[in-house]
Amino acid sequence: MENKPKKQRSYLNLFIRRLLSMKEDKAPEEETIASIKAGIDFRGANLWILIFAIFVASLGLNTNSAAVIIGAMLISPLMGPIVGMGLGVGIYDFELLKRAFRSFATATIFSVLTATFYFAITPINEAQSELLARTSPTIYDVLIALFGGLAGIVALCSTGQRGGNVIPGVAIATAIMPPLCTTGFGLATGNWLYAAGAFYLYLINSIFIALATFVGVNILDFKKKVFVDKQREKRVKHIIITIAVLTMLPSALLTYTLVREDIFMSKVNNFVTQVVTSDQTQVITKKADYRTKEIRLVTIGEEIAEKELERMRSQMERFGLKDVKLSIVQGTKNLSTNELKSMLNDPAVKQADKSAQLLANEQERGDRLQKELDFYKATEQQAQSVSAEMATLFPEAARVSISRTISYTVGDSTKKDSLTLVSLTLKEKLSAQNREKMEEWLKARLKAQNMKLIVGTKIENNKK
Numbered sequence: 001m002e003n004k005p006k007k008q009r010s011y012l013n014l015f016i017r018r019l020l021s022m023k024e025d026k027a028p029e030e031e032t033i034a035s036i037k038a039g040i041d042f043r044g045a046n047l048w049i050l051i052f053a054i055f056v057a058s059l060g061l062n063t064n065s066a067a068v069i070i071g072a073m074l075i076s077p078l079m080g081p082i083v084g085m086g087l088g089v090g091i092y093d094f095e096l097l098k099r100a101f102r103s104f105a106t107a108t109i110f111s112v113l114t115a116t117f118y119f120a121i122t123p124i125n126e127a128q129s130e131l132l133a134r135t136s137p138t139i140y141d142v143l144i145a146l147f148g149g150l151a152g153i154v155a156l157c158s159t160g161q162r163g164g165n166v167i168p169g170v171a172i173a174t175a176i177m178p179p180l181c182t183t184g185f186g187l188a189t190g191n192w193l194y195a196a197g198a199f200y201l202y203l204i205n206s207i208f209i210a211l212a213t214f215v216g217v218n219i220l221d222f223k224k225k226v227f228v229d230k231q232r233e234k235r236v237k238h239i240i241i242t243i244a245v246l247t248m249l250p251s252a253l254l255t256y257t258l259v260r261e262d263i264f265m266s267k268v269n270n271f272v273t274q275v276v277t278s279d280q281t282q283v284i285t286k287k288a289d290y291r292t293k294e295i296r297l298v299t300i301g302e303e304i305a306e307k308e309l310e311r312m313r314s315q316m317e318r319f320g321l322k323d324v325k326l327s328i329v330q331g332t333k334n335l336s337t338n339e340l341k342s343m344l345n346d347p348a349v350k351q352a353d354k355s356a357q358l359l360a361n362e363q364e365r366g367d368r369l370q371k372e373l374d375f376y377k378a379t380e381q382q383a384q385s386v387s388a389e390m391a392t393l394f395p396e397a398a399r400v401s402i403s404r405t406i407s408y409t410v411g412d413s414t415k416k417d418s419l420t421l422v423s424l425t426l427k428e429k430l431s432a433q434n435r436e437k438m439e440e441w442l443k444a445r446l447k448a449q450n451m452k453l454i455v456g457t458k459i460e461n462n463k464k
Helices: 003-020 028-040 045-062 068-073 078-088 092-120 139-156 164-175 177-189 191-221 230-278 306-319 337-345 346-395 432-446
Strands: 283-288 294-301 325-330 397-409 413-428 452-455
Touching: 003 045, 003 191, 028 078, 028 139, 028 346, 045 068, 045 092, 045 139, 068 164, 068 177, 078 092, 078 191, 092 177, 092 191, 092 230, 139 164, 139 191, 139 230, 139 306, 164 191, 164 397, 177 191, 230 294, 230 306, 283 346, 346 397, 346 432
Parallel strands: 294 325, 413 452
Antiparallel strands: 283 294, 397 413
16 A cells, blocks of 8 residues: 555656657757758848848837837847857857857847948937837846747757747747847947947847757757867867856856846835835836945925935835935936936936826827717707707607707808707798797707707608
């Protein structure tokens, strides 16, 4: 009886291993390596496709169109040399690594030059939200690149897949192209921080995709390149291991730093939302520096008293911000000229202002439409009431409809007047005296001095 749980566990382990095993799906290594090598080189058609894809992506970023950016990423052949570098390191193929790196450098240079050229000539030079999203790496970018790269190498190594929909999906998820275009935007507009941040994001994405490929080929147990000259083999291995370590150590450090920064920013956001922001006080700009442990806020609305500021600072420890310095600038009058200019020129603030303006326009449009709807509802209710009263006062009437319109003087569109139209259908002839009475009653009832009564054709009673 004691062996029964052990047998069950062994069966479960065997089932899981079979379920996750790639032996049946794994393509011959030679085919996989040949397939990856075929997509490495950038010359001729491949290079032109990349250039046009960069133009498309730049247009998408410029017009803030996510659909266009996704389309450009589907076109782009940038994944080839990145996967090639990871494969070269994984199988100790130094020649493949050099070839892939040359192609990667070529693709990067042409992409940045193309994007810079586009943003230098385009009349639209405002940083849209799609551009702003590509100016600095986060831990999520690292994780997406890592898991996306793993999905890509598994797909490339599987029979019947050869990338399929997976490689384009990896290109979209990891978003390699947009940071290159944002780098071009930064260079074209002289915004070096944007250019540096975006290029850094591009390098991080590329490194972690290559790292995922390296991990993948080792997990899948790819055969290492065999050298006739053992001395050369030893030297090549040392070079590749050195390159891998020099690449991975900064990446590991960056990942650790990004995780700490994200945790810090999450704490800051919670603190600002729960403690600082209120119905009377709104935070318009927020700058938090993880390295210097400082938070600087610019607020508008009701002035925060010194006692309230001290209370806010005392709350910081509760949010894990014990040694962080908090400074609040209340209103723009306390800002220096340079700070105010910087704030007004901050693309994030501009984007927020634009969004607020759009929201205000939509609100105004909604209010206008609501007024029109209320007007038509009121007219409809008025027509119902008039119809009921008319049945008693003027039994000759069969149907009545009321509408309000604008009348213009022909030849002079500036002269206009509101006009109430009453259309009346009779059951029997209406005397001139009763018609006059009806008109006076309608004007008083509808509170419309400028009214036009239109009497329709008499309805004959149907008699069998």
